[in-house]
């Protein structure tokens with residue numbers, strides 16, 4: 495190997511190493527923001543926790559669970575949408591309880607059937623009793639209950655969204 | 657270890673031959689103007705990566721395009737960076753492609769046997785300009801809307817078939833949802849695939865014919 499060949503060889507090695515190093519830095523400069531960008535929605539805190547007024551407590555029946563529906567607005571990314579809720583207000587001598595109408599099996603909506611004295615789910619025939627307890631079918635748990643409070647005679651429930 | 661692995665791969669794929677043909681080819685004594693083609697290639701790669709990322713949140717519909725772009729700018733981590741890079745690299749790419757063409761022209765590098773390289777280059781220039789034109793509409797803001805109104809109107813002044821061209825570009829008589837979706841399809845699918853295919857031919861020819869030497873003073 496002549497002297498200039500040796501110089502050429504070491505220059506080649508220098509160029510190759512520099513190219514690899516610069517390439518790695520540039521790859522990271524693009525790659526790290528790209529990962530943050532893709533993961534961004536998964537890292538957002540999101541969610542909400544609010545007290546929702548259902549109206550005057552006295553207006554709810556003490557005989558039957560009474561359905562109450564409301565909607566809450568929600569922002570997913572660039573889009574505003576609404577999510578609708580139906581809850582059941584159950585009043586008796588002991589006080590008031592508010593149950594979600596979401597079946598604890600696979601999230602279908604249950605409805606109150608007076609003649610059966612039960613909430614029934616249309617999806618897999620489940621039945622829940624007047625206090626939300628499972629009477630029949632696949633649901634693993636009673637209907638979810640909301641935390642309640644009374645302010646100036648008005649009933650409020652705490653709605654926590656993921 | 658590494659050289660053993662490379663040897664193993666080379667025996668089955670001929671990868672070392674490919675590497676040598678592409679990167680260890682002989683080139684004449686050249687200058688910085690000869691890097692403009694590589695710069696164009698680099699910017700195109702940047703556009704592919706950032707463009708694919710933008711489509712994760714962008715929505716090509718008149719109801720949502722503007723909001724989805726606002727969301728990228730303010731709601732997504734590094735969204736401003738990804739969009740900013742796509743924006744600036746787009747302008748820069750038009751510039752480098754154009755300067756690359758001027759370099760080729762002034763060095764007379766388009767002459768025999770490189771005419772086909774030049775012709776594929778013309779396609780690349782037009783497709784690059786097409787990317788700029790179609791991409792400009794996508795944010796669906798006032799500037800985008802009116803720039804495209806003007807741009808498509810200019811295409812409409814062609815004698816005879818002008819009205820047809822205008823309607824084909826707009827997907828109807830006016831700028832509408834039809835315009836936005838077809839510009840999106842062109843910007844994201846058709847033109848990039850054309851550019852990718854033609855770059856392959858262009859680079860094959862550059863490698864196969866070798867790079868022309870700068871003309872001597874007495875030539």
Ligand code: HEM
Nearest residue numbers: 690693694696697757765766773774777778780781867868
């Ligand atoms: C996306 C756009 C383009 C890319 C990525 C690209 C890429 C390249 C690369 C990497 C080279 C190697 C030599 C150099 O960089 O100077 C080259 C050479 C060449 N390009 Fe392009 N190019 C593009 C557009 C164009 C345009 C618009 C023209 C002309 C209309 C053109 C005509 C040529 C010719 C004739 C050569 C051979 C030059 C020589 O042998 O000295 N290219 N191109």
Ligand code: FES
Nearest residue numbers: 597599600615618
């Ligand atoms: S979802 Fe209600 S029973 Fe299956």
